[in-house]
Amino acid sequence: MSSRFPIPAQTFRFEEEIQRSRFITTVAHAPTSAEAHSFIATLREEFADATHNCWAFLAGPPGTSGQVGMSDDGEPHGTAGRPMLAVLTHSGVGEIVAVVTRYYGGTKLGKGGLVRAYSSGVQQALQALPTKEKVTYVEARLMLGYSYVTQLKLMLTSLEVEIDEEEYELDASFRLRVPEERWSQFQTEIEGLTNGQALLEPETADR
Template sequence: MSDRFLIPVDEHQVEEEIQRSRFITTLCHAPDPAAAQAFIARMRGQYEDATHNCWAYLAGPPGSSAFVGMSDDGEPHGTAGRPMLLVLTHSGIGEIAAVVTRYYGGTKLGKGGLVRAYSGGVQAALATLPTKEKITYTALEVVLPYSFVTQFKLLLTRFEGVIDEEHYELDAQYALRIPSPKIADFEQELDSLTNGAALVSKEEP
């Protein structure tokens, strides 16, 4: 599993008309399959009068296949859900769900046309989707002498550390988070910086 990757910031929607059919593509953050299914249910309710509400989701890191789902919702088999999922899988974005809502306009698109319409809708939405980086952190508690505080905070900045709590008693005490891939290097440099005087306890990511 990747420790950092892009995810959607918020719900995002684009719309286009293809041979008189109206296609509305909505993307949403889906950290797990339950969130994806809740989003899909909400879109179905919002567009309950639509001809189809086809969907796909990838509720994990980019390219993963552990938590995926798709549906053609009445369109010919393989013309909607699978092409949509294929686009999501290769987008470089994780934890994402897509619903493409179609209002039929009276002109049949054929299987190839449907594949292009559904995959193209997702591609168009992804092109303008606001994203942010998701980082997996590991929580640490660090206790160290006051003489190292200034250098310690510089070290934290370099390692993208986040301080959640700090207390100053006999020593300086910190509850903090470090990006998981950087933990080993951070601990090594902290030990070197303080000549082994820092006490570190680690929690699971």
């Protein structure tokens, strides 16, 4: 599984009318199921007078099923939440929640029409949704001799490693953020650069 993937950069809303029913699709970033449910509660309050507030979320990397949820919110079973979740699962976007608010306009759409309406709202919102890249980092402490610092900084640039802190006392000490997919290579290159004399202590962190 890639440690880099797109996530929503902001909350985004798409609205359309289908046979006099008004459908409002709102999508947002949801890194956890708790945050997804919090967002859903906010939308239910915002659109408290709506006929339905159907929702789905995928609080993890694209395509995963560990933290997902869905609700038809009173629509016929399987016509809203499930098709919405299917769209999210195959979108290539991770950590995302979608709420489709419906104001009934007097014309019944039928089960097939509802599935198309709810999935279409999410699809069209995703097409215009601004995204950004999420990178999983290994956060680490590195201590090494002064003589290696110049070469180290060249290496950090080439491997997209970020320096959070640096201190110079008896040795040079750095607090670093290393892209997870480059961690093994980074360890190997530090070992080679310092002939095994560096101290490198990792812990995992997300940004």
